[in-house]
Amino acid sequence: MMRISGKMKGQAMRAAVIGGGVIGGGWVARFLLNGWDVAVFDPDPEAERKLDAVLANARAALPMLYERSLPKEGRLSFASSVAEAVTGADWVQESVPERLDLKHRVLAEIEAANAEAPIGSSTSGFKPSELREGMATDASVFVAHPFNPVYLLPLVEIVGGEGADAGVIARACEVLRGIGMYPLVIRAEIDAHIADRLLEAVWREALWLVKDGIATTGEIDEAIRMGFGLRWAQMGLFETYRIAGGEGGMAHFVAQFGPCLAWPWTKLMDVPEMTDDFAAEIGAQSDAQSGALSIRELERLRDKNLVAILRALKREGSGAGRVLLEHDATLDAPGEGVPLETVRRVVPSDWTDYNGHMNESRYGQVFSDAADAVMAHLGAGPDYVASGQSFFTVETRISYLMETRAGERIRVATRVMGAEGKKLRLFHEMEREADGSVLATCEQLLVHVDLGTRRSSLPGPDLAERIRALAAAHA
Ligand SMILES: NC(=O)C1=CN([C@@H]2O[C@H](COP(=O)(O)OP(=O)(O)OC[C@H]3O[C@@H](n4cnc5c(N)ncnc54)[C@H](O)[C@@H]3O)[C@@H](O)[C@H]2O)C=CC1
Ligand SMILES: C[N+](C)(C)CC(=O)CC(=O)[O-]
Secondary structure (H helix, E strand, C coil): CCCCCCCCCCCCCEEEEECCCHHHHHHHHHHHHCCCEEEEECCCCCHHHHHHHHHHHHHHHHHHHCCCCCCCCCCEEECCCHHHHHCCCCEEEECCCCCHHHHHHHHHHHHHHCCCCCEEECCCCCCHHHHHCCCCCCCCEEEEEECCCCCCCCEEEEECCCCCCHHHHHHHHHHHHHCCCEEEECCCCCCCCCHHHHHHHHHHHHHHHHHCCCCCHHHHHHHHHHHHHHHHHHHCCHHHHHHHCHHHHHHHHHHHHHHHHHCCCCCCCCCCCCCHHHHHHHHHHHHHHHCCCCHHHHHHHHHHHHHHHHHHHHHHCCCHHHHHHHHHHHCCCCCCCCCEEEEEEECCHHHECCCCCECHHHHHHHHHHHHHHHHHHCCCCHHHHHCCEEEEEEEEEEEECCCCCCCCEEEEEEEEEEEECCEEEEEEEEEECCCCCEEEEEEEEEEEEECCCCEECCCCHHHHHHHHHHHHHHC
């Protein structure tokens, strides 16, 4: 009977990743950057070098998604066998190539060395019942199918299949949420789960379009990224089509476009034969389209775009942006020490401008966030605002001392410099975490406000006393 470790917050959790290729490497990054220790086993002598490249990309991208710091990065180790990697692990993620005989062999080795940890398989297409065929116990492996790049995209399709332990699936989902992912539990096992079934239909049609000489690989990509690809990222398929039905919604959409399903718009199950010539033609078109950049360069471009898209979705709380907001809320908030630490984060790339450094408007945001953290520390956070009282900033003076670049970790230390009646004076210092250099300072004057009258007002005696105590501590 498998279980998930009952370790408490603060205790290092350990994942074992078996197979450190494209997907295994992504899992390693996702776990490590969320504070888990990770042991990897991969017989490829180049595995460590390749993993380093994936990790460098992940470190440059994932932390930018958050308004708070991710936990301290975990420790990475390379094991010399499956058994060594999985012994004592709290989670095992199998990510070896998509061959059932190989998966059976590796899963049996995992099970022999660790009969307790849940074993997620990254398989794109195999059903859990197929994976379990070679195993001694009944339900120790389930499908945990991620999407590339695993360190940025939240979706993991979870398929337990018949006989899976519902409690373990529920706990597995909790673990995945803890590392910022979105587990989608699929109720029935089918070949290729949900998403790859959809993707394969699109892939088949795209191959036909190339094969029939209708479109090149580049034209097909433009058809996706200039139009429906953008829609899919934020509303998916059904919600998008509901809107496409106008005020009549889905009913009108189905009435209008339902008959098209019977027309020869698609070739579906008719698969173009992948002859050597056809494979070479696709390869040549793809080289002409994207060959100017190396795969690593393309990965970095992809990651930058994904970070920007995800951060835009986060602003609206839509789609994957909602997952990010929820994960942000679980990360440790600053708000300790004298002076008070009020911001700790990474500078996202969309905060930089044509001069290649953080734009001045973003300093305003950082210091505004710092003031919010002071308010929360004083017990004047969102609940206080909802009760009809708040602070307004009436004056800000920022000194830009050094350049701040994308990807840098910054922290803000804040002192209460004075508190007289309705007025609260703050002084913020923004530092580069790596060397403690002061990058900018900010003097801020806030005034306590009654949100009912929208005029300045004295804070109540309890808040006034907390402000006085903090000012005294910072004097
Ligand atoms: N590439 C993709 O877009 C996606 C792949 N997947 C699934 O993830 C799994 C892995 O696929 P990729 O990472 O793309 O393949 P890959 O070829 O990039 O990586 C597989 C890795 O497994 C290693 N390996 C081979 N035999 C091994 C063994 N006995 N023990 C440990 N490691 C071994 C290889 O050296 C290689 O580094 C497959 O099941 C695939 O279906 C899932 C989502 C997306
Ligand atoms: C091509 N693929 C079947 C391996 C793709 C996936 O499984 C998911 C993805 O990341 O597209």
